[in-house]
Amino acid sequence: MNYPSRQRPCALAALIRPPLWLANSLATAGLLLLGLLLLNLLNSVSAMASADSPLRLNPDWPGSGTMQLFNDAGEVAPPKLTTQVDMQINGWTNRVTVTQSYTNASEQWLHGRYLFPLPENAAVDSLNMQIGERVIEGQIQPKQRAKQMFEQAKAQGKQASLLSQQRPNLFTAEVANLGPGQTIKVQFSYQQQVEYREGALSVRFPMTYTPRYVPQDYADVDDAADIMGDFSYDPAPVTAATDNGSVSINLDLRAGVPLATATSPSHPLTKLADDGDQQQFKFANMVADRDFIFSWQPANGSAPQAALFSQQGQTHPLAETGTQAAAPQDYSLLMLMPPQSKPEQPMPRDLVLVVDTSGSMSGASMQQAKEAVRFALTSLRPQDSFNVLAFSSDVSALAPQSLPATASNIGRAQQFVAQLQANGGTEMGRALDAALPSNYQVPQGVLRQVIFMTDGAVGNEKQLFNFIHQRLGDSRLFTVGIGSAPNAYFMKRAAQAGRGTFTYIGYGEDVSTKTVALLEKIAAPVVTDVQLRFADGTVPDYWPAQIPDLYLGEPVVVSIKQARGRHSSLTISGNVAGQFWQQQLTLTPELRDSGLDLLWARGQIGALELAQDDSNRDRTEQQVTALAMKYHLVSQYTSLVAVDVTPVNPNAPDTPQAEIASKMPAGWQPPGNMPQTASNSRLLLLLGALMLLLGGALCWLSRHPKQQRCVS
Incomplete structure (x- = not known):
């Protein structure tokens, strides 16, 4: 047809x-x-x-130097913000003074609050606020008392400031009654211990903050209050805008030894002066979107060995008068170096690689984590076994049990890693449960090492620390911080609880070198069960109370307090590959330093907070408060408050407030509008x-x- x-x-x-x-x-x-x-x-x-609840996802968690200025109508009048940081590095300590200047360009009086991260080991001990010609000095008070003093001054039209700790690495500062056209300078100082590993020393200054995730089933109300602190409003948003202020850093380095290199992997630097072991640097107008890192390396033959730094008396003398003077105390910082030998026949190991694939790892962080896992897989030997776990809202595993390190299994792992994508929440508890199974017995003669690669963007740190302590057994937990602004407080404390170490990979070029260094370090013999005692057998008052294992190329630094002149030597002992090892050190200080009492007290406070639970909560609060008051430190239970006596704002009850956003961490991509x-x-x-x-x-x-x- x-x-x-x-x-x-x-x-x-x-x-x-x-x-x-x-x-x-x-x-x-x-x-x-x-x-x-x-x-x-x-x-x-x-x-x-339910993200407004402190027990839920907080996608808009604030970052560095976030100034909160707001009113009931939600109208924003953000001030101009600049930050000046001055670092004085002397041997093994770093004295840091931060001055943040805010200019009120509006025509009305304002109250304000700002948030900022600090290093997790920062001992914050001083505050002053300059408004015009007025300089208001801060004094340490119990937290509730300090808050009452500030609110009363605020209502009376007096200029006042308040500095409080929300987390060990997150602080808030408040200012009351900032006048039209005025510039306010808030200045605070802290003492910090210098880091040392693989022959290089370094300091880190966080300038922004990765948003945190809190599991929906996390029900520790007291810890949740720590997360949000006194906030009764939504946290300031993270933004990609670049007009929220700049940061400049002046750095004075007095290393005490000739230097081979001094550089910053995070920011361009300008050298102002070079006088042998003393150098000065300037970092100007930096965008606050990543952690600032500065490192230096001693010249050949000048690498530090076991060293002792000491200080007589306290940085802040006791304010009380008319009381009997306490016995004079010496404070020391002791560096313990591990043996420098490498194993002749490395022990077989069971290596568990855990990768964070949550939404906060989007972008460059995910690529860095994948590359780090690939390098770790290439280090496996025929006698080893391994497994790879990926976690976000749930956990997926390469295999139910560890696999022999054959070429076929390593190939499977490479394919498993290649398809990983960042998506979901940071349910780290489930990952720890899979990596540290209950009642697991490590086979005789095998090293079981768990390496967590994450940005640590979690808000339930205390719950996770307790879980690690309960489940660790004979395993060792190592943390690798990924991204431009990881939660170093969680990463370091988790490694400490896991008797391992913390490694920071902030940039793509660091992945290979730092991953290889980590793997070489954990394959070397370690000193376990480290103990300290004086010649007469008594035990010194030191922190950390449980000294971590000593690994090749990475010393452990211990803070010690003792009665002045009572002991002249100290014995360090432990086990190396099953054999007893000990070393005798003289207590005659090689170098003298200052602020060591602050480091000792901050370490003691951190240990008390880490051990806090429902059974000892009240006692811990009393102990932390007493220590912080004695050493003039900001803590979970104490704050620095400064109040001027003269009222300046007659309309204080009607004074509005506004807010500006913090800079988004470099390389971090928000999960997007779709949940x-x-x-x-x-x-x-x-x-x-x-x-x-x-x-x-x-x-x-x-x-x-x-x-x-x-x-x-």
Whole structure:
């Protein structure tokens, strides 16, 4: 039969006569997938809707130098912000003074609050605020008392300031009654211990903060209060804007030894002066979107050995008068160096690599973590075993149990790592549960080492520390900080609780060198069960109370307090590969320093906070408060407050406030507008839509085959 060209049947359409049941099945399956996706998204939205609660996801957690100025109408009048940091590095200590200047460009009085991260080991001990010609000095007070003093001054129109700790590495400062056109300078100082590893020394100054995730089932109300502190409003948002102020750093380095190198891997620097072992540097107008890192390396033959630094008396003498003077005390900082030998026959190891694939790891952080895992896999030896775990809202594993380190299994692991994507929440407890199974016995003669690669963007740190302590057994936990602004407080404390070490990888070029260095270090013999005692057998008052294992190229620094002149020598002992080891040190100080009492007290406070639970909460609060008051330190239970006596703002009760945002961490990508879940939401959406479209098309073809025509 001949048809007109426009009516010629299509040969392919004539052959297609799909059964109706197949079309209906595909359409139904597509609808089911889309329904599952909708339910999943509704659950995610429900979880995020409760993000205002401190027990939930806080996607807008504040970062460095966030000034909070707000009013009831929500109108924003952000001040201009600049930050000046002055570092005085002397041997093994770093004295840091931070001056943040805010200019009120509005025509009304303002109250304000700002938030900023500091190093997790910072001992904050002084505060002053300069408003015009007025300089207001801060005094240490119990936290509630300090808050009452500040609020009373605020209501009376007096200029006042308050500095408080929200987390060990997150602080808030408040200012009351800032006048129109005024510039306020808030200056605080802290003492910090210098880091040393692989022959180089370094300091780090955090300038922004990665948003944190708190599991929905985390029910420690007191710890949640620590997370949010006294905030009664939403935290300041993280933003990509670049006009929220700049940071400049002046650094005076007095290393005490000739230097081979001095540089910053994070920021460009300008050398101002070079006088042998004393150098001065300047870092100007830096964008506050990443941690500042400065490192220096002694010249060959000048690498530090076991050393002792000491100080007589306290930095802040006791304010009380008329009381009997306490016995004079000496404070010391002792550096313990491990043996420098490498193993002749390395022990077999079971290496567990744990990778954070949560939404906060999006972007450069995810790529760095993947590359670090690939380097770790190439280090495996035939006698080793291994496994790879990935976690976000759930945990996925390469295998149920550790696998032999064969070429085939390593290839499987490489493919497993290649397909990892950042998505979902940071449910680190589930990952720790998988990496540190209960009642697991490490085989005799095997080193079981767990390496966590994460940005540490979690808010339930205390819960995780307790879990590590309970589950560790004979395993060792090492943490690798990924990204431009990791939660170093969590990373270091987790490694300490896991009797391992912390490594920071902030930049792509660091991945290979730092991963290789970590793997070489943990393959070397370690000194375990380290103990300190005086010659007469008594035990000194030192922190950390449980000294971590000593690893090749990474000393442990211990803070010690003792009665002045009572002991002249100290014995360090431990086990190396099952053999007893000890070393005798003289207590005659090689170098004298200052602020060592602050480091000792900060370490003691940190140990008390780490051991706090429901059974000792009240006693711990009393002990921490007493220590912080004695040494003039900001802590969980104490704050620095400064109040001027003269009222200056007659309309203080009606004074508004506003806020500015913090800079988003460099390389960090927010999860996006679609709620991030543990499921492959994008894949579900695509498959569901395709199946629904295909089912609809087949259904139409099965009912209307004769209507298909071809156009010539």
